[in-house]
Amino acid sequence: MLKSLFNWKVLLNLAIAIGVFVGLVWLTFRWLEYHTNHGQEIPVPNIVNKSVYEAIKILDDSGLEYEVDSPQYNPKYRPFQVLQVYPSPGSRVKDGRAILLKVNPRTWAKVEVPDVINKYSGLAFQRLEQVGLKVGDTIFEPSIQKDAVLRIMFKGAAVKPKTKLPRFSVVDVVIGSGPMRNISIPNVVGLTVKEARGVIARSMFEVGLVEHEDGSKDESDIIYYQDPAAGDVRDQGMQMDLWASKRTPAELRAKIEELNSIYRMKVDTGLPPIQYQEVPAYHEPSYEEPPMPAAPKKENPRSSAEVPKTEAQKSTGKTSGSVSDGTKAKATTSNTGSANTAGSGNKPADKPKAKKVVID
Template structure:
């Protein structure tokens, strides 16, 4: 132990101690300035606002700022293609030069999806399903069927569309719905003002028959008379095919003639 303390008092120890301290100081300075350069301490800039800009303008701004970028894309119905809708880091954040900014833009190409099953769904149910699949209802039409407001058929671009077929998001879909009447019922035509022959023709065209014929003025002249009343009338709206419609005839009213006076 006494030799150790004697060694501490020698010039060799002092020289080694000074050399070690100088090495540690040099190592500290090297690490300090190395980290400064690696982390770019003091080299900070604000991330520009890119949301809402077209991608070409956004990239021009990033190039001028010395920032890198990566681009992802999503599809949104009725949105303008090429617009930046999201960025990371957020606007006005402070980053080092060369930092990568992640952009999300609206793509122009609509992705395709499998068309959902909506046959036998009500119009309300079908509308909700189509909306969830980013599809639009172009128009609706009705055919005779006892299922009221129920989807009976679907068309796309004028052609039948089956569940599972791939269609682009945003496509316009046409729906064929039931009117709740069925094939055995028709609307009652308005026969008032028709001649008897015209009434027979109109009734036959919708599958109805002519019932009893009566005359309101007592003059049984079916050729020169027109229908003034019918039973059932159009207020009933719907009648079964094959039913009879009863009519009342009367001579058409004519404007009174003016007799010129003798001067």
């Protein structure tokens, strides 16, 4: 067995097999070196701060591939300026290696317009600022939706929610200022239902009940009656009821008269006008107390002899008026008493003595 293994033929075959295996391995590595450009490296050129167009041209001339990435706009740098290169400039890479370029975009990334239509203006402003939009002019427009956002304008055109705009774009907001008052009702009799809807919308009213004579919903039917009537005055947003038919208003005169009796109240101006009289203001009556009856005066017989005035009484003025009055009262009393005494005793009345009044 061992003798057969060391036969020259066996050893020859074994040597040939080993040589073939080594040759295949060598050829494989040589092919890999040729295919991968082993030992052939290219330095990465310095293209930082160059424009992306210049950087791409330099990489193409160097035989290098490239990938461009624009992460976020930075206002400190120029648009399309190369901010960073990977691998870094000066590194050696193989031919065909992709170089990653980070480029400053032209402007901010676009953001979606939030859905703030028919929302309160204060909340709408906050939502617009949160997504990165700035509110420019605030335009007030008559509407029944007071303080609600009606439209969002960008460069003079209305934009719908979820429209993408550049970040920090300035948008104008249209807000409702409340309904207009005393608007004249338009005349839509004789128009089709479709045409009447447009006229009513332009007049800032709303379409209410639309009654078709045949029960259909044909927009081509002709309006033969409306309520309120044309020329009446209403506030913005009021509803207008319409009656439509395929026949003309002239053919529906009886129906129109019937509707007039319901919706058009006639005021009889032949009656005399009602006169209103003002009721006088109520005043509480004042009652005056009746005067007290005067006490009966007793007539006293006047004495034949009058009391003579003294010199002191003549000389007294207004200062001694109370004193003189008192003196006269006493004199009268004494006269009355003496008269009564004289009348009772049938004696002549005695003259009263004059009293002296001394004034200090």
